[in-house]
Each structure stands twice: as structure tokens, then as C-alpha cells.
Amino acid sequence: MPNMSLKKNEMPVQQANVRNKNFSEVALGYTEEQALDxxxxxxxxxxxxxxxxxxxxxxIPAFIAKVREKDYEGAYEIIAESSSLPAVCGRVCPQxxxxxxxxxRGIKGEPVGIGRLERFVAxxxxxxxxxxxxxxxxxxxxxxxxxxxxxxxxxxxxxAKMGYDVTVxxxxxxxxxxxxxxxxxxxxxxxxVQREVDNLKALGVKVETNVVIGRTISIDxxxxxGYEAIxxxxxxxxxxxMNIPGENLKGVYSANEFLTRVNxxxxxxENSDTPxxxxxxxxxxxxxxxxxxAARCAKRLGAENVYIVYRRGEExxxxxxxxxxxxxxxxxxxxxxxxxxxxxxxxxxxxxxxKCVEMELGEPDQSGRRRPxxxxxxxxxxxxxxxVMSIGTxxxxxxxxxxxxxxxxRHGCFVADENGATSLKGVFAGGDAVTGAATxxxxxxxxxxxxxxxxxxxxxxxM
Amino acid sequence: xxxxxxxxxxxxxxxxxxxDAPLVAKKAEPGQFIILRPDENGERIxxxxxxxxxxxxxxxxxxxxxxxxxxKLNHLNEGEFIHDFVGPLGVPSHxxxxxxxxxxxxxxxxxxAYPxxxxxxxxxxxxxxxxxxxxxxxxxxxxxxxxxxxLMKIMTDDGSYGTKGLVTDALKELIDAGNNYDEVIAxxxxxxxxxxxxxxxxxxxxxVVSMNPIMIDGTGMxxxxxxTVGGETKFACVDGPDFDGHLVDFDEAMERGTMYKEFEQRKxxxxxxxxxxx
Numbered sequence: 001m002p003n004m005s006l007k008k009n010e011m012p013v014q015q016a017n018v019r020n021k022n023f024s025e026v027a028l029g030y031t032e033e034q035a036l037d038x039x040x041x042x043x044x045x046x047x048x049x050x051x052x053x054x055x056x057x058x059x060i061p062a063f064i065a066k067v068r069e070k071d072y073e074g075a076y077e078i079i080a081e082s083s084s085l086p087a088v089c090g091r092v093c094p095q096x097x098x099x100x101x102x103x104x105r106g107i108k109g110e111p112v113g114i115g116r117l118e119r120f121v122a123x124x125x126x127x128x129x130x131x132x133x134x135x136x137x138x139x140x141x142x143x144x145x146x147x148x149x150x151x152x153x154x155x156x157x158x159x160a161k162m163g164y165d166v167t168v169x170x171x172x173x174x175x176x177x178x179x180x181x182x183x184x185x186x187x188x189x190x191x192x193v194q195r196e197v198d199n200l201k202a203l204g205v206k207v208e209t210n211v212v213i214g215r216t217i218s219i220d221x222x223x224x225x226g227y228e229a230i231x232x233x234x235x236x237x238x239x240x241x242m243n244i245p246g247e248n249l250k251g252v253y254s255a256n257e258f259l260t261r262v263n264x265x266x267x268x269x270e271n272s273d274t275p276x277x278x279x280x281x282x283x284x285x286x287x288x289x290x291x292x293x294a295a296r297c298a299k300r301l302g303a304e305n306v307y308i309v310y311r312r313g314e315e316x317x318x319x320x321x322x323x324x325x326x327x328x329x330x331x332x333x334x335x336x337x338x339x340x341x342x343x344x345x346x347x348x349x350x351x352x353x354x355k356c357v358e359m360e361l362g363e364p365d366q367s368g369r370r371r372p373x374x375x376x377x378x379x380x381x382x383x384x385x386x387x388v389m390s391i392g393t394x395x396x397x398x399x400x401x402x403x404x405x406x407x408x409x410r411h412g413c414f415v416a417d418e419n420g421a422t423s424l425k426g427v428f429a430g431g432d433a434v435t436g437a438a439t440x441x442x443x444x445x446x447x448x449x450x451x452x453x454x455x456x457x458x459x460x461x462x463m
Numbered sequence: 464x465x466x467x468x469x470x471x472x473x474x475x476x477x478x479x480x481x482x483d484a485p486l487v488a489k490k491a492e493p494g495q496f497i498i499l500r501p502d503e504n505g506e507r508i509x510x511x512x513x514x515x516x517x518x519x520x521x522x523x524x525x526x527x528x529x530x531x532x533x534x535k536l537n538h539l540n541e542g543e544f545i546h547d548f549v550g551p552l553g554v555p556s557h558x559x560x561x562x563x564x565x566x567x568x569x570x571x572x573x574x575x576a577y578p579x580x581x582x583x584x585x586x587x588x589x590x591x592x593x594x595x596x597x598x599x600x601x602x603x604x605x606x607x608x609x610x611x612x613x614l615m616k617i618m619t620d621d622g623s624y625g626t627k628g629l630v631t632d633a634l635k636e637l638i639d640a641g642n643n644y645d646e647v648i649a650x651x652x653x654x655x656x657x658x659x660x661x662x663x664x665x666x667x668x669x670x671v672v673s674m675n676p677i678m679i680d681g682t683g684m685x686x687x688x689x690x691t692v693g694g695e696t697k698f699a700c701v702d703g704p705d706f707d708g709h710l711v712d713f714d715e716a717m718e719r720g721t722m723y724k725e726f727e728q729r730k731x732x733x734x735x736x737x738x739x740x741x
Binding site: 173210217235237241248254260265266271273397 | 486487490500504505506507531532535546547548549550551552679680682683684685686687689690691696698701715718719721722723726727730
């Protein structure tokens with residue numbers, strides 16, 4: 001008899017007023033009892049609506065059935081058939097708009113906690129399995145993957161499993177992409193990312209850090225070196241700014257810079273050589289997950305007041321509800337329907353405040369969200385000594401500018417078809433480099449699709 | 464890991480290192496830079512390529528010891544390794560079509576100016592070099608510049624070597640003497656580049672400067688290296704580091720450069736003490 005509780009088992013978390021002072025993981029994960037109880041809520045629907053909501057089509061009812069049988073390793077194997085990064089996805093996927101949004105239990109009550117179960121299974125596996133995955137027999141063909149972020153790692157993993165000799169080229173000194181420079185430790189411990197990367201290496205994937213494709217090596221040279229197909233997963237690129245006065249004052253960061261200093265360079269640790277400004281009052285401009293991450297990092301670095309400044313309402317925020325709730329619990333102050341117009345500084349050019357105007361919502365715009373309109377005479381100054389701009393990115397020009405014949409759209413994103421194929425033969429692309437800033441799981445889905453297409457492409461050449 | 468194959472102390476605060484980095488050496492061009500981390504917990508810092516040897520597979524960097532990271536780097540010796548070394552980054556200096564150029568270098572900036580002078584000289588361009596230092600003890604790359612210039616002026620602030628005065632004094636003299644330069648290339652402290660640009664603006668001579676702002680990734684991700692050039696925000700790592708000097712907002716760049724001054728000083732002291740106690 002299934003568990004007919006309308007509510008999901010709650011995720012145990014660190015207390016808000018404790019966790020907002022440390023960088024340890026916020027969510028602690030289900031206990032075995034909680035996982036078993038939650039697994040009983042799954043009705044094991046024949047038509048599997050949840051699976052259709054998963055960008056990598058994990059056989060969700062099957063893995064949950066294994067959890068019910070306490071065969072956690074079996075559950076892991078089912079997830080691993082579709083996902084190369086289960087412990088990552090169990091933490092950072094927006095399940096509420098994907099698998100869980102399709103769950104029948106969600107019609108009356110809360111859907112099954114699929115993400116939480118996925119995390120439980122992945123963590124169980126990581127804690128109990130000692131055997132690294134075995135490298136499959138090589139098929140004698142070489143593929144290159146550019147960028148060791150979610151799309152690149154997924155693509156590399158899938159290709160390696162098919163027997164390809166895969167090399168991943170990473171510009172930074174560490175593999176993981178946004179998983180290591182962007183998403184903070186308290187949401188995704190870096191040891192988990194490292195473990196996933198180590199697993200890929202065990203599959204035979206080579207990871208070359210400190211190589212910037214487009215500078216150190218060009219795409220054309222990769223072909224000359226015998227790579228038969230290339231996947232570009234170079235990520236979202238350059239930060240956008242608002243082009244308002246004062247944006248180059250000291251104390252104004254892009255979210256990318258702020259998060260990279262904190263996460264990749266570990267500026268929150270006393271012994272780090274990478275500096276970050278100590279701030280008392282911080283405004284983070286933007287309403288996405290990245291903005292929430294930046295705000296929560298700022299709080300943990302010791303800021304007294306941290307504001308999210310967003311020009312639309314909370315309803316319109318692109319961030320996940322869970323992130324918004326966590327941020328609020330930790331004391332982040334939401335200033336929605338406010339838009340910055342100028343950043344103010346002192347005589348030494350350090351930030352002293354941010355001039356904002358109040359907004360109201362008008363008719364829906366192209367995105368379907370109600371357009372914010374400035375309220376007359378509503379100007380006010382927010383007392384801040386640091387501003388983090390988290391308003392999106394525009395694609396990195398390096399590969400585009402150094403690869404003839406590689407088509408991009410008017411935003412500068414690579415043009416790729418539904419299989420990830422670009423305008424250049426043998427070159428595939430996916431993730432934020434194609435879509436603009438999106439989610440980890442969508443990037444993984446693109447990496448997965450491209451791996452399949454690269455396999456077909458290489459096989460078709462042999463015929 | 465990248466092996467230091469040669470280390471040479473150029474003056475008490477400036478060190479040269481030739482580093483085994485074949486992939487970087489293969490592509491490096493004057494004007495480009497690398498990013499390095501001395502050790503596993505180190506900071507990423509950008510340093511401009513001072514020279515390269517494609518056959519040997521080495522890249523030469525010349526750095527001034529200013530903070531904890533350069534202090535740590537300076538403590539590495541020949542045969543030891545730099546943890547990370549990535550590049551070449553940035554757009555190479557533009558050298559095509561130049562017939563007569565004044566290369567102006569200031570202090571450790573000469574390390575960046577030198578490979579450009581060398582390349583221009585090798586391309587058959589007439590190179591006049593004007594290099595300035597605070598005093599005689601700090602002079603670097605004198606012979607190298609001399610070998611690649613048809614005219615060379617050395618300036619020191621205190622007159623202990625060459626001519627007493629600023630590089631702008633020498634440059635003005637050369638221009639006034641009737642030298643028609645296609646371009647002036649100025650590389651050195653921001654304040655020097657600012658005043659070179661002020662001078663050449665009066666004479667309407669195109670001037671290129673090499674900017675070296677605070678950076679983290681160096682590949683177009685963090686935006687920390689942004690500058691205002693001609694009223695627009697530019698990223699030194701992917702749009703530069705060379706820019707039209709007459710359009711650069713130097714005052715803003717100078718302010719931005721001081722953002723972590725206190726931290727840098729404290730960290731450097733800590734690092735020095737660490738080495739003392741070791």
C-alpha cells in the first residue's frame with residue numbers, strides 16, 4: 001500500500017541562522033528511513049509522466065522501485081544509465097519544473113521528492129561503493145570536448161562509455177566549469193564534483209586543464225591532431241552590466257567574478273591568496289539562481305545586510321522557489337520592483353550607495369512576464385558598500401573569432417540543430433554556449449544528445 | 464606543472480623566468496599574456512609574455528615582486544615547477560604596416576615593450592626606444608632594446624644613469640626633432656602611459672597602450688578586468704590588453720588597480736614572514 005501522505009518528507013537542513021555563517025552544505029540529505037518513506041509515495045505509474053519531464057530521461061519509477069527494495073546500488077545503476085552526474089543533479093536540478101511537475105501525486109498534494117531521492121541514492125553510492133567504474137574497451141576513435149562543465153563532462157562520459165578516446169580541454173586550472181566556479185560549496189560541495197570528474201577519468205577520459213581552445217589550440221588544429229568529432233561546451237561567457245553610471249567603482253562585481261573569487265579561488269578561507277572585499281551592506285542586482293548564490297555567499301562572508309534588488313516582482317523571478325526560500329530564511333532582504341539607476345562612490349572611488357527607482361508592473365512583454373515600468377518621483381538611495389551585478393552573460397568570443405565557418409546567432413551563441421550539430425562538419429555544441437545562460441541539467445541533456453550524434457557522425461564516416 | 468628552466472634576477476625587485484610551456488610557446492605573440500598560479504592554493508595572476516622560444520618550447524616572463532603571489536613565485540628556483548600556466552591570452556599586438564615607431568617602456572613595463580620592439584625591428588620597421596627607470600639599479604633589458612632599436616634613449620628619475628628626466632621628456636624631444644612616427648607604443652605604469660598619451664594627443668600621433676588590470680580567469684568569464692575605453696566597457700582579457708591610449712580612461716583604471724592594496728600588502732608581509740621562519 002503506497003504512502004498516501006500529501007506532503008513530501010521534508011529535507012533536513014542546517015538551521016538558517018547557523019548556516020548563514022558557514023559554507024558547509026545547507027541541505028543534509030534524507031536518512032534511509034526518510035528515503036524509504038518517500039519512495040513509498042511513488043505510485044509507479046505505467047505511463048511515467050515524470051520521466052518525460054527529465055531532460056536526460058532517467059527511468060524514475062524504476063529507480064524509486066529499487067529504493068523501496070533497499071537495493072540502493074541497483075537504483076544508482078538505473079540513474080547512471082541516463083545521468084553522468086547523479087549527485088550533482090540531485091542537488092541542483094530544478095525538479096519542481098521538470099520531473100516533479102509531472103508527478104501525479106502533485107495534482108492533489110506535493111509530488112514525490114524525486115530530486116531528494118536521487119540525491120539519497122547518489123550519496124549512498126558514493127559512500128558505499130569503492131570500485132571506480134571500469135574503462136570500456138576503446139574503439140580507436142578520438143573525440144575532443146571543449147569545456148569541463150556540465151555539458152562537456154556529460155558528453156565526455158557518454159562518449160567514453162561508447163569506447164571513444166575522449167580528451168576534455170578546460171581553460172581553468174580545475175575541471176567542473178560552473179559547478180566549481182559558480183555554484184557555491186554550501187549548495188554543491190566541491191568534493192562531489194571532484195568525485196564525478198574522477199569517475200570520468202576512471203572511464204578513460206583525459207582532462208587537460210589550462211588549455212584555452214581558440215588561443216592555446218584552435219578547432220582546426222584539433223582536427224589536425226586526429227580528433228574526429230569535437231563538442232563545444234564553453235559556457236555562458238562574459239558578464240553583462242547595466243551600463244549605468246558608477247559600475248566601474250571599486251566594490252562593484254559581476255556575479256561571475258564575485259562567485260569565482262569565493263568558490264573557485266576559495267576567498268572565504270583565511271589562507272586564500274585571492275582577495276575579496278569585506279562588505280557590510282551588499283546589493284545583488286538580479287533575480288536568478290546566480291543572484292541567490294551571490295547573495296547567500298555575501299551573507300556568509302559576514303555582510304550585515306544583503307539585498308536582492310530586482311526590477312520585477314517575486315512572482316517573475318527566474319530563481320527556483322527553493323533558492324528564494326533558503327535565501328529569505330538566511331536573512332536576505334528582497335527589494336523587488338526596484339531598479340538601480342546609478343551607483344554612488346566616495347572620493348576614493350569605493351561604492352557608498354546605489355540609487356534606485358521603484359517600479360510597477362504593466363502589460364506582459366515578449367517573455368510573457370509583466371513589464372516593469374518606472375514609478376515617477378520614486379528615487380531613493382540604498383546604503384551599500386558593494387554591488388554584485390547578476391543580470392546575465394553574453395557568449396565568449398574566443399572560439400567564434402578563431403574558427404572560420406562556425407555559425408553564431410545575433411547574440412553570438414553557436415547555432416546548433418536539435419542534435420547539437422553546428423554549421424561545421426564534425427563540430428557539435430551544447431549548453432549555455434548555444435542556449436545562453438540556462439540550467440545544469442539542460443546543459444547535461446545537450447551534452448548527452450550531442451554524444452549520440454557524434455557517435456552516429458563518426459560511424460557514418462566509416463561506411 | 465610547468466618547469467622553470469632558467470631564473471635570472473634582473474634587479475632587486477624584478478625577476479626573469481623561462482618556463483617550459485610548449486603549447487603556449489607555440490602560439491605566443493608579443494602583446495599577449497599568460498595566467499599563472501605558483502602553487503595549489505595560489506592566486507591566479509596575469510603576466511605579459513616577455514619572450515618565447517618556439518623550438519625550445521619555453522616562454523619567458525619578467526615580473527616585479529609586489530604582492531604575496533609574486534613573492535611566492537620569486538621563491539621558486541630553476542628546476543622547480545609553477546603549478547598552473549595558461550595562455551597565450553589576449554589579442555597580439557598589431558604590428559602590420561608600421562614603418563616607424565617609438566616604443567616607450569617604463570620600469571617592468573619594458574619587459575612587455577621589448578618583444579614588441581624586437582618583432583617590429585625584425586619586420587624591418589624603424590624602432591626608436593625610450594625606456595625609463597627610477598634609478599640605475601632598476602635598469603633592465605638595456606642590451607636587448609639596444610639590439611633592436613635604431614635609436615635608444617635611457618631615462619632615470621634621479622639621473623643616476625642615462626639622462627635625468629621622464630620618458631615623456633625624451634619622447635617630446637624626438638618628436639620635436641622631426642621624427643614622424645606612425646605609432647607610439649607605450650607600456651609601463653598607468654601614470655606614465657597616461658602622460659605619454661596626453662603628449663601624443665597634442666601631436667595627434669596614434670598611441671597604443673598595454674593594460675594590465677586585475678584579472679581572475681583571463682579568458683572572458685569574470686569581467687574583473689573591465690576598463691572604460693572611448694566611453695564603452697571593454698574587457699582587457701579578450702578585447703585587449705592593447706587599446707587606443709587616447710580613448711582609455713586612465714584615472715578610472717588607476718583607481719580600480721588599488722582595490723586590494725591593503726590586502727596585498729598584508730598578504731605580502733605574511734608571506735615574507737613565512738619564508739623568514741622557514
